[in-house]
Amino acid sequence: MNSINQNHDKNDLLNFIHEFVSLIGLGKITQRVNFKRRTNLTLFQLLKWLLMVKLSGRSLYRATTSQSFTSRTVRNVLNDGRINWQRLVCLIAQALIKHLRPLIDHRRRLAFIVDDTLFSREYARTTELLARAYDHDQGRFCRGYRALTLGWSDANTFLPVNYALMSSKTPRNVLGRPAQTTDQRSLAGRRRHQAQRKMTSVVIELIQQALKNGVPAQYVLFDSWFSSPTAFHQLKQLGLDGLGMLKRSAKVSYFYRGRQLSVKAIYQLLKASNYHPKSAYQYSCLVQAHVGTLHFPFRLVFVANRHRRSSYLVLGTTQTQLRPNEIIQLYGRRWQIENYFKFAKQYLRLDKSQIQSYDGLCGHLAVVMLAYDLLAWQERQVKDDRTLGDLFYWLNAALPDIALADALVWLLNQLKSLLKKEVALRKSVIETLLGHFLTHLPAVLTRELVSA
Known part of the structure; x- marks a missing residue:
């Protein structure tokens, strides 16, 4: 009787994956990402098998092999530098959002979320473009990459939309082998060139690619590392409003009451005035941000720091029509991408890949995002209190290990x-x-x- 239940669970999992890939049209999507290997196997077949591997929580070396191909075949496909993994992630997210749109209230504010996380490769030595990456959690440098990620959110569901595996633009910080190709006429060359540029410029490229592939959004949420008048202006040129945490730097100034002041000076001016701090925030004001000789309206919101009462946080946005409470609420949605990073590392082996090729690591990140999309879609479908971690273990239970x-x-x-x-x-x-x-x-x- 036990074996009957196991077979039933496994069939449920296979049906579940088949339903998801049919819903998003994965077979047609894989025909648009430059898969040109001379084989009878399709990228669609390989991705379905990789989904099973990810949901079982195993590596390629310990996964149950398929009757049609071996794990070595899968590694060769992942290492293929001609496949456009970024476009694959964009198209999958766009197809899934298309099915979610009828369930989203028209008053919802759709937003991109930008952040990066450490992709640790502590024991690697010769991996291509391996670099010194800073670990913000431990406060030290280590071997690896920065996984720059662009996500999409409707305040209920978070979906990874695009990404770039970043190395370092400083040659002395590159520890691994140099780029195998620098020819930007090829996709592999453009991918490596992108990895060695400034992340602030790469973010704009990722957003442009997502918009080009039909992913809808009105706002872009980000942390202080991306916040600058130039970044806000570039987003405005794309028809998007930026909203992010600002640095309290004396090097960046805004026009307020006819004077050019820093964020700190504006805060001291408001504090010395007759304005009384609100319950949800301290102060809010309209200023003029500038990029060169170009000026545009900008709203600042000063929020009390819960961890340090003597300190404060500053939020800024180009959407001046939003009320301060709405700005704070919308920025709080940025935490969803942090939850994605934690889940992807804990359950989907984001930073535990044994692949040594740079192209293969890019393919690995795309598969992780596909598996997360599948779980996010399932969480949206079922009406229960199960978290994504619960769903992962529920699906993993459908793949029992037979002694x-x-x-x-x-x-x-x-x-x-x-x-x-x-x-x-x-x-x-x-x-x-x-x-x-x-x-x-x-x-x-x-x-x-x-x-x-």
Whole structure:
């Protein structure tokens, strides 16, 4: 009866994956990402198998092999520098958002979320473009990359939309092998060139690519590392309003009450005035940001720092029509990308890949995002309180590990059934084979099989 339940669960998982890939049209999407290997296998087949591997929480080396191909074939495909993995992630997100749009209230503010996380490769030595990456959690440099990620959110569901695996633009910080190709006429060359540029400029490229592939958004949410008048202006040129945490730097100034002041000076001016701090925020004001000689309206919101009462945080946005409470609420949605990073590392092995190729690591990140899209879609469909982690373990339970002793018991039972029926083989021949088989097994397994 136990084996019947296991088979039933596995069929449920296969049906679940088939339903998802059919919903987003993965077969047609894979035809648009420059997959040109001379093989009878399709990228669609390989991605379905990779989804099974990700949901089982295993690496390619320990995964159950397919009857149609080996794990080496999959690694070769992931290492193919001609495949446009970024476009694959964009198209999958766009197809999934298309099915979610009827469920989203028209008053919802759709937003991109930008952030990066450490892609650790501590034991790697010669991986291409391996660099010194700063770990903000531990406060030190380590070997690896920065996984720059662009996400999409409707305040309910978060979906990864685009990404770039960033190295370092400083040659002395590159620890691994240099780029294999620098020819920007090829996709592999453009990908490596992108990895060695400033992240602030790469973010704009990722957003442009997402918009070009039909991903809808009105806002872009980001942390202080991307906040600058230039970044806000570039987003405005794309028809998007930026909203982010600002640095309290004396190098950046805004026009307020006819004077050019820093954020700190504006705060001190408001504090010395007759304005009383609100319950949700302290102060809010309209200023003029500038890029060169170009000026544009900008709203500042000063919020009390919960961790340090003597300090404060500053939010800024080009959407001046939003009320301060709405700005704070919208910026709070940025935390969804942090939850994605934690889940992807804890459950989907984001930073535990054994692939050594730079192109292969880019493909690995795309597969992780595809698996996360699948779980996010399932969480949106079911009406229960299960988290994404609960869903991962629920799907993982549908792929049970069969003990070696159990498999051997099944084999012996099948052979015994042939003995009773005496079909195709003589009884004495089968008994001889069984005896020979048992004598060559370890003593521990022999005792378990005899007792079973």
